[in-house]
Amino acid sequence: MSQFEEMQQAIIDGKAPVVKELTEQALRDGVKPAEFFPKAIVPAMNEVGRRMRDCEFFIPEVLIAARAARAATDILRPLLVGDEASRSAGTVVCCTVKGDLHDIGKNIVAMMLESAGFRIVDLGVDASPEKIVQAVQEHKANLVAMSALLTTTMVNMKAGIAALASAGLRDHVKIMVGGAPVTENWARSIGADGYGKDAPTAVDLARSLVAN
C-alpha cells in the first residue's frame, strides 16, 4: 500500500492521529503539500461521501473521517505557498441562517467541502444577512452555502440573498441552500443557484457551481 493509499484508508477509518503521523512522515520524505489533496484527501472524502449516500456510513463515521482529514489539512494549509495557496477549489461562506441554531448538517457540509479542497469561512449559527455580506466581501468568496432546519427560519435564506443583491454582490457569488425543509422548488423560488439534498450532493453541487 502506498503512502497515499494508507492515508486514504486512515481518513476513511477516522484515525486522526494516524493521518497526522502519515502526513508528517510524507512531508519529511519530500512530498509536496499540494500533492496530498488530489492523491489522498479528496479521494478519501469522496469515498466517505459515497458510503454516506449508500447508507454504509452514518453521522458518527462521517464526523470522525472529516476530523481525520482535518488532521492533515491543518498541517498542510500553512505550508501551501504562492500558486498552491490560491489554487483552492473556491472560497465558501457557510452558515446556518438567522434564528436557527441547528448546525450539524452545516458542519458536515463544511467539513466535506474543506476536504474537497474548498476554503471555508464558517459563520456558525444564527448568521444575519449582514454578516453573510460582510464575510463575502472580506474573504472574496465565490460561493455561499446556507442551511436551515426550520420552516420558520428558511425564509431568512431569502433575506440573505436579498442582502447580497443589495450589496451588489449577487453576480459575484453562487448561492446554494440545504436543510430538512428546503426543496429544489424553494431554492429556485428564492433565487438560489442550487439545492443540496445531502452533504455529498452539496459537494458535487459546489464543484459544478464554481466550475460554471
Place this chain on the structure above:
Amino acid sequence: MKGRERILATLDGQPADALPFMPITMMFAADHVGVKYLEYATDYRVQVDAQLRVAEDYDFDYVSVISDPACEAADCGASVKFFPDQPPALDEENALLADKGKLSTLKAPDPSSGGRMHNRLKALSLFKRRAGGDKSIEGWVEGPCAEAADLRGINALMTDFYDDPGFVSGLFEFVLELELAFGKAQIAAGAELIGIGDAAASLVGPKFYEELVWPYETRLVDGLRASGARTRLHICGNTRSILAGMGRLGCDIVDLDSLAPVSQGRREMGPRQVLLGNIDPVRALRNGTPESVYDAVAECHREACNRFIVGAGCEVPRDTPAANLRAMARYAREHGTAELQPKADSSRGLP
C-alpha cells in the same frame, strides 16, 4: 366514538368508527389561536388553550404537551436561547456537558421544582380538567439519544460514540433516570400516553443504535409502560436502517418520518405494530393541495394496512393551508378500521 376511545380501540386492536387522527402541532397550534410561540412554549395555560382549540377545529383525537426539545435540558441548567416566535433551542456552543467531567456531578432536576418541566406537568393537569374523556392526553419526554445530545451538544455526542462509548453509556444512564422520573410525573398529572422523541437516534446508524441507544430506549419504554401509560415513539429523520429495532421496543405507536417508507416500516415491524404517519410535512402537506394530501394519506394507509393512525411524518408546519389539514382529517373520518383488514396470511402487512 370519542377521539380517546378511537385511539384506545386502535391500540387494542379493536374496530373503530374511523382512523385516529394525531398530527403533531406546535407552531401551527400557536398560530391558530394567534399567540407568539414563546408564550405557547412557556405558559401552560396558553398551550392548553391552543391545543384544545386546534384539536376541536380540526377534529384531532388527542392533545399534547410537546413544545420543543429544550424542556428537560433547561431545568438541568443548560443554556437555552428563547426566540419571540419560534421554538426555544439549545445553545450548543455553551453545552452543559462540553466538559464530560461535569456528568459525575450533574443532578437530575425535580420535575415539580417550578421550571419548564413543572410547566408541562401543569399543562397535563389542566388538560385533564378541560379535555375530560373526549381527547387522549399525551405527555412528552426526550429519548436517551436526543436528551444526551441536548446536554452534551449533538456534534460532540456523535464523535463520543467512537471516542468514549463508556461516557455515552453513563450519559444515557443519567438521561434514563431523568426521563423516567419526568414521564412518571406526567402520568400522575394526567397523561395516558407518553410520546418519546428521540430525533438524534436516526443519525447514529444501526450499529450504535442497537448497541448503545436501543437498550436505553427499551428501559424507558418498559418503565413508562409499567407505570400505566401507553407509549409513542417519534424519531425524526431517516430511520430506515433502524426500523426493526424501533419495532422491537414494544411501543404502542411508532411514528414514521417521511424518509422511512410506511411499507418498509410495516414489513420490518410486523402486522401488529400501530404505525403513525407519514406524509412529508413540507413537500406533501404544506405545499400540496387538499386532493394531493388526501391521496398521499391514502397511500400511507394502503401501505400500512390496518393498525394505522393518520398523521404527518413530523410536525405540521406553521403555514400549512387549513384545507390541507382538513383533507387529512376527512380521510381519517371516512375510513373506519374495518375497511382495510390485514390478510390472514399477510405477515408483511401489505394489503
